[in-house]
Amino acid sequence: MNFPSEILEIERVLFNEFGDLKWWPAKTPEEVLIGAILTQNTSWSNVEKAIHNLASENLLDLRSLSNASRETISLLIKPSGFYNQKTERLIGVSKTITSEFGSLENLSKQGIQFCIDYLSPMKGIGRETMDSILLYAMNFPRFVIDKYTTRFMTRYGLLKNPREIGKLERITDILNHDIWRLKNFHAMIVELSKNFCKSKPVCEKCILNKSCNYYKDKSVP
Numbered sequence: 001m002n003f004p005s006e007i008l009e010i011e012r013v014l015f016n017e018f019g020d021l022k023w024w025p026a027k028t029p030e031e032v033l034i035g036a037i038l039t040q041n042t043s044w045s046n047v048e049k050a051i052h053n054l055a056s057e058n059l060l061d062l063r064s065l066s067n068a069s070r071e072t073i074s075l076l077i078k079p080s081g082f083y084n085q086k087t088e089r090l091i092g093v094s095k096t097i098t099s100e101f102g103s104l105e106n107l108s109k110q111g112i113q114f115c116i117d118y119l120s121p122m123k124g125i126g127r128e129t130m131d132s133i134l135l136y137a138m139n140f141p142r143f144v145i146d147k148y149t150t151r152f153m154t155r156y157g158l159l160k161n162p163r164e165i166g167k168l169e170r171i172t173d174i175l176n177h178d179i180w181r182l183k184n185f186h187a188m189i190v191e192l193s194k195n196f197c198k199s200k201p202v203c204e205k206c207i208l209n210k211s212c213n214y215y216k217d218k219s220v221p
């Protein structure tokens, strides 16, 4: 498989099916960061409830969160699950960023490499969360590599195994560092993974089955 041309073909097929998904749904970059932490190990519908609760108490920004009590935050974000752990993460990240930079916007001004080095050692900021913050909150050209993407790309045949994920970093170049395309491509892969390429894939109905190795291998009599 030619990696760049396959990626562009996947983008074309997915866009025909899903169009502009307008992801990430948030009013501010700091809300995106908060959502990226809340969405760990849970569904987006649960995150929405937690976001709604935080908004009702005016706690959807890092400075307000860093001044709020643990008890208040954990109660409000309870619908997102793992709420004690997520409360610690939200407070830790909020306090660190606001005390050192004042806001996420000021941190963004330091540039992408600085932000990667700054965010990656933080507790609760794994690869997927960091990628989401860099792309969706800070508008840096950075393809989001998550479990959905790795699973789909491996089944499709573009990765020999999930350990090859570094190859997916090339997608940022292939999509010309275009922020909108990077955002929508990742959102479309998530949509594909929820509708077709689930843990138990629904290959017969999948829009990519004609070119997917997993399906072709299964179809061989």
Ligand code: SF4
Residues within 6 Å of the ligand: 152, 155, 156, 196, 197, 198, 201, 202, 203, 204, 206, 207, 208, 209, 212, 213, 214, 215
């Ligand atoms: S054909 Fe099956 S394995 Fe391949 S992308 Fe679609 S759902 Fe996933």
